[in-house]
Amino acid sequence: MNYAIETIGLTHYYSKGTPHQVAAISDVNLRINKGELVGIIGHTGSGKSTLISHFNGLLKPDSGKVLVDGVDIHKDKETLRNTRFKVGLCFQYPEYQLFEETVYKDIAFGPKNMKLSDAEIKERVIRAADFVGVKREHLNQSPFDLSGGEKRRVAIAGVMSMEPEILIFDEPAAGLDPKGRKDLIKLIADYRKQTGSTVIVVSHSMEDIASMADRVVVVNDSSIAMQGTVDEVYSRGEELRAMGLNVPEITEIFAKLRAKGFDVPANVYTVDQGAEIIRSLSKGRCAE
Amino acid sequence: MIRDITIGQYYPGKSLLHKVDPRMKLILTFAIIIVIFLCKNFFSLGVIAVTAVVASALSKVPAKMILKSLKPIVIILIFTAILNVFYTQGGATWFEWKFIKITEKGVFTAIFTMVRIISLVLISSLLTYTTTPTMLTDALERVLSPLKVFKIKVHTLAMMMTLALRFIPTLIEEIDRIMNAQKARGADLETGGLIERAKALVPIFVPLMVSSFRRAYELAFAMTCRCYTGGEGRTRMKQMKLSLLDFFALFACIAITAGIIVLNHFFTAVI
Ligand SMILES: Nc1ncnc2c1ncn2[C@@H]1O[C@H](COP(=O)(O)OP(=O)(O)OP(=O)(O)O)[C@@H](O)[C@H]1O
Numbered sequence: 001m002n003y004a005i006e007t008i009g010l011t012h013y014y015s016k017g018t019p020h021q022v023a024a025i026s027d028v029n030l031r032i033n034k035g036e037l038v039g040i041i042g043h044t045g046s047g048k049s050t051l052i053s054h055f056n057g058l059l060k061p062d063s064g065k066v067l068v069d070g071v072d073i074h075k076d077k078e079t080l081r082n083t084r085f086k087v088g089l090c091f092q093y094p095e096y097q098l099f100e101e102t103v104y105k106d107i108a109f110g111p112k113n114m115k116l117s118d119a120e121i122k123e124r125v126i127r128a129a130d131f132v133g134v135k136r137e138h139l140n141q142s143p144f145d146l147s148g149g150e151k152r153r154v155a156i157a158g159v160m161s162m163e164p165e166i167l168i169f170d171e172p173a174a175g176l177d178p179k180g181r182k183d184l185i186k187l188i189a190d191y192r193k194q195t196g197s198t199v200i201v202v203s204h205s206m207e208d209i210a211s212m213a214d215r216v217v218v219v220n221d222s223s224i225a226m227q228g229t230v231d232e233v234y235s236r237g238e239e240l241r242a243m244g245l246n247v248p249e250i251t252e253i254f255a256k257l258r259a260k261g262f263d264v265p266a267n268v269y270t271v272d273q274g275a276e277i278i279r280s281l282s283k284g285r286c287a288e
Numbered sequence: 289m290i291r292d293i294t295i296g297q298y299y300p301g302k303s304l305l306h307k308v309d310p311r312m313k314l315i316l317t318f319a320i321i322i323v324i325f326l327c328k329n330f331f332s333l334g335v336i337a338v339t340a341v342v343a344s345a346l347s348k349v350p351a352k353m354i355l356k357s358l359k360p361i362v363i364i365l366i367f368t369a370i371l372n373v374f375y376t377q378g379g380a381t382w383f384e385w386k387f388i389k390i391t392e393k394g395v396f397t398a399i400f401t402m403v404r405i406i407s408l409v410l411i412s413s414l415l416t417y418t419t420t421p422t423m424l425t426d427a428l429e430r431v432l433s434p435l436k437v438f439k440i441k442v443h444t445l446a447m448m449m450t451l452a453l454r455f456i457p458t459l460i461e462e463i464d465r466i467m468n469a470q471k472a473r474g475a476d477l478e479t480g481g482l483i484e485r486a487k488a489l490v491p492i493f494v495p496l497m498v499s500s501f502r503r504a505y506e507l508a509f510a511m512t513c514r515c516y517t518g519g520e521g522r523t524r525m526k527q528m529k530l531s532l533l534d535f536f537a538l539f540a541c542i543a544i545t546a547g548i549i550v551l552n553h554f555f556t557a558v559i
């Protein structure tokens with residue numbers, strides 16, 4: 001079976017040929033399996049956004065290749081155009097891309113570009129809107145009248161309505177309150193479960209990634225520094241810290257508990273997980 | 289990086305030309321441009337051409353970049369040359385065929401005009417190569433500040449220019465971002481007829497307008513919060529001070545001007 005996305009020696013420079021030239025990513029070899037939920041982490045400016053912009057052909061590699069389902073996306077114009085629909089990309093702060101008069105029309109923009117029938121478009125818009133939790137009565141309102149969080153949902157629905165095989169989110173939860181954050185993470189995890197699509201999430205939050213990803217890719221200094229399961233990557237705390245990343249606070253708390261002699265697991269990455277363990281521990285004590 | 293280049297063509301460096309006080313550079317460039325039009329024969333124009341070349345070398349801007357600034361005017365150059373060759377008549381006839389007649393005077397005038405335009409562009413682009421747009425507006429404000437007597441709000445104008453310059457790279461970045469976002473949703477910006485293409489701009493233009501207004505409001509609030517009330521009584525972080533180098537530059541320009549006036553006087557005029 002082909003990989004959902006495979007990159008071979010991917011390299012990209014910004015401002016090539018000027019004194020400002022920088023290699024935003026260099027020689028990246030990455031394989032993403034079909035149906036996988038991959039988290040990409042890395043500190044500011046490490047090249048995450050640049051990397052994912054190659055996956056749907058928005059950026060052209062200066063050297064190297066991007067294969068989607070085994071096919072080089074820059075093979076010809078037709079392939080590139082189809083890749084745009086096959087690989088959905090939801091940028092950071094997607095609410096700033098809204099432009100239509102009504103929420104409905106905005107969500108329908110992608111499917112319309114795919115030249116689908118009106119009936120199909122309508123079905124998809126309703127499905128996407130319901131999925132992200134946009135209220136039906138909002139569909140005929142102007143997107144500019146919604147709150148920030150609601151706008152974000154509309155924008156995400158705008159990408160989901162294209163029903164891409166691979167869906168990529170760049171910092172989906174940036175600027176949301178803790179509850180909005182949690183809801184969105186759940187939404188993305190649900191989306192993967194329901195559709196079985198491949199999902200890639202870029203995030204600064206180690207905790208968010210831990211709560212949903214099957215596999216974690218760490219980008220540092222424009223190349224891939226580590227990859228593996230959440231446990232494998234997060235257990236290398238020292239190396240992560242050296243790259244300007246921190247393991248989640250809850251993990252540190254549990255590490256300190258272990259240091260004090262409590263028998264708690266070391267691989268605790270989310271507050272929910274931690275709460276669960278503490279609860280079961282205290283229950284155990286009551287039973288004694 | 290697109291963010292650093294800002295507008296225009298500033299080339300970061302530490303050459304002598306970069307170090308000249310921006311006010312002095314502005315005034316001297318302006319003066320030299322006037323002097324270029326005073327040149328009447330090849331000797332005086334030669335002085336200007338040499339000045340342009342020497343100044344380019346002093347600026348340490350790579351020749352490739354300097355030549356790039358001439359690219360947009362190639363058409364104009366060719367056009368003026370052709371016009372001059374055919375329409376200016378006089379002196380010995382070098383070539384004649386039917387109604388076409390090329391004369392000595394025509395060719396000389398064409399060359400003269402071309403050298404003049406090239407020098408003009410070279411010298412004025414050196415100003416923007418060696419001065420950041422911000423310094424340039426700052427200098428402009430100070431050079432024009434005497435106009436305050438006529439109740440012209442020089443400071444406000446300069447502030448508007450500075451802000452506009454400051455936000456051009458931001459806007460470019462924003463356009464880039466919005467274009468990518470819409471392309472990711474399958475927007476087709478490259479094909480189709482004129483009307484379709486114009487329509488394709490809507491998904492880019494609307495979000496751009498929305499965010500520009502938001503930015504303008506935010507900026508106005510931020511400036512108000514920091515007690516910005518206009519030009520009165522404001523002091524500056526970057527003081528401009530004339531140094532020995534500036535007087536040297538001034539002296540060089542005076543010498544060039546004097547030389548040109550003398551040469552104009554002693555040799556016959558081409559134009
Ligand atoms: N349009 C551009 N022009 C020039 N340089 C750029 C551009 N976009 C990004 N860069 C540079 O490329 C490098 C990688 O940027 P990128 O946006 O991929 O980082 P990132 O990992 O997504 O960061 P963040 O977490 O802040 O979003 C950075 O050094 C950045 O300054």
Ligand SMILES: [Mg+2]
Pocket residue numbers: 048049050092170
């Ligand atoms: Mg980014």
